[in-house]
Amino acid sequence: MEKHFPFTETPENSVGALGEIKLIARIREAFREISPPAPRGIGDDCAVLPAVPESFSAEVSAALPQRLVTTDSVIFSKHFDETVSPENAGAKLIRRNVSDIAATGGVSADAVLAFVMSGDVSAAWFKRFLSGIAGACIECGVELSGGDIASAPGKNFFSSTLALTGFSENPLLRTGACEGDFLYVTGTLGGSILKKHFDFRPRIAEGRFLAALAPETVHACIDVTDGLLKDHSALLPAGTHAEFDFRAIPISDDARTLGGNLIQRAFCDGEDYELLIAVAKTQADFFEKTWRENFSQTRISRIAKIVSGGENPELFRRLANARAYEHFLNGN
Amino acid sequence: MEKHFPFTETPENSVGALGEIKLIARIREAFREISPPAPRGIGDDCAVLPAVPESFSAEVSAALPQRLVTTDSVIFSKHFDETVSPENAGAKLIRRNVSDIAATGGVSADAVLAFVMSGDVSAAWFKRFLSGIAGACIECGVELSGGDIASAPGKNFFSSTLALTGFSENPLLRTGACEGDFLYVTGTLGGSILKKHFDFRPRIAEGRFLAALAPETVHACIDVTDGLLKDHSALLPAGTHAEFDFRAIPISDDARTLGGNLIQRAFCDGEDYELLIAVAKTQADFFEKTWRENFSQTRISRIAKIVSGGENPELFRRLANARAYEHFLNGN
Secondary structure: OOOOOOEOOOHHHEHHHHHHHHHHHHHHHHOOOOOOOOOOOOOOOOEEEOOOOOOOOHHHHHOOOEEEEEEEEEEEOOOEOOOOOHHHHHHHHHHHHHHHHHHOOOEEEEEEEEEEEOOOEEHHHHHHHHHHHHHHHHHHOOEEEEEEEEEOOOOOOEEEEEEEEEEEOOOOOOOOOOOOOEEEEEOOEOOHHHOHHHOOOOOHHHHHHHHHOOOOOEEEEEEEOOOHHHHHHOOOOOOEEEEEOHHHOOEOHHHHHHOOOHHHHHHHOOOOOEEEEEEOHHHHHHHHHHHHHHOOOOOEEEEEEEEEOOOOHHHHHHOOOOOOOOOOOOOO | OOOOOOEOOOHHHEHHHHHHHHHHHHHHHHOOOOOOOOOOOOOOOOEEEOOOOOOOOHHHHHOOOEEEEEEEEEEEOOOEOOOOOHHHHHHHHHHHHHHHHHHOOOEEEEEEEEEEEOOOEEHHHHHHHHHHHHHHHHHHOOEEEEEEEEEOOOOOOEEEEEEEEEEEOOOOOOOOOOOOOEEEEEOOEOOHHHOHHHOOOOOHHHHHHHHHOOOOOEEEEEEEOOOHHHHHHOOOOOOEEEEEOHHHOOEOHHHHHHOOOHHHHHHHOOOOOEEEEEEOHHHHHHHHHHHHHHOOOOOEEEEEEEEEOOOOHHHHHHOOOOOOOOOOOOOO
């Protein structure tokens, strides 16, 4: 009988050797017949779908909010380690998914949850992980609809995957930014490993507010999870780059505590869970004023302008060693 | 700093020692504030939810089909091994989720997909796994909306999790069976390890047909994945048991090929992906006639009657060694 062992002893034949970008390209290619263009298919923070299939009722469907779906996993020794309390690890699974709904300007609704874990997971630890999930669901307004548990072979393995549904009457996408737009970011960036990694509040209210300002004032939005360097490029139209005002980058106190190249921390540390927003140039004053009126406690910084041309020598000079953002397989 | 290692060296403190039933009970307890009663929360083949949250529009919502959501994983060395082609393993991920939508009488719509895998997964093997997913999505009418990839620590680990959304105007639940109902099962049971495990067609058309006969004729339905012994009990109202007609149990050719206690094979082998249906006693003749008219190629067998009382000595006598159906963690 033919054998189909999924793993290879030859590193150059592995998915690890492909790297994240090529691997995602291969997935998109394999799924080109089953996944429509983003945002309905692969490619945005959330998939954006009709609330009910068009086949049921096209007229009714047009009057309904759109359905958002996102999925993310939290895995031991990848997304957290033994320094993190089980409650915080469980809460992270909820919050990182909610952050994708927030970046799309939606309201979280319901989720299904799948555990894959080895039999040696501690029952006491698991109970506390579940309690972290429950607390974050209450905090974020998420209802848990169902799930699955499967035992993993071997020892010391724990993985949890959430698929979260939300709704939005006016979803905010990654696409839509124009040359001339300003880029704004909420909060501060960098050094999240010290605290924010496991203690952040998804920007739910801010995301809904931004969606209400689209498309006249707000053109596009993404949550900063892989780091500003990588994530900002998802907002850029072809043939443009972001001209950053490096003095305006909001560097977090935790980045300063860690020290080193602070611009690199702000651009590459990742797991910031802040919103990066493209705003129409002519609406910038209005945007800043209305933001301050609505979110006086949430810092907003105008950090860049989208300009034509694909080169960004200043950015790459400042981030000479910043290759960390292309990991094998999306770490976020 | 306090350490929170998720695993225990003391087997009696592990989730493995708890076993599946107690573990699920603990999850339900931990989530009692965030998960409403089934079928909206944990407990049926699919969660059954309003198409849009009631807060958007209660009147509109009432006119819409209901949204179904389910999730299931496929893991190497748990759900398949190296004897299975990567295409069949990938197709299984889709089909086992679609089977849950089919058992609820729904139409599959869209899915998100999460991979957790070690870096040594073969790129060639993975490409074929993706191709199996794509083929089964086309076959079952599933659109792929998005997903996530995360690298697992260590070697030789591959896990894939799908969350699938479907819709139904008249969802068929596990609850609803009454004393006096007959239990019918589609197809044949047992021995699926030889072939059906990785080569089954979810009973989509049959499920929709059954839903259209609810609630007058068809009272309840479940797909047989953990084996008839375990799964039939999910249909039974409290204080009843199923009085089986053992001569009517449709034993598969593959079960006969494997040999041994054939009744035990039919009840405990699992992974049959057939539908088990509770039908009103007074509607049985009509049900059988209309079934034959619509599904002349799909065998249907009346295998039991729901009767009062909690005892089932005949069943347990015939399945003396049948404890295999309570695994640690749901194997299906």
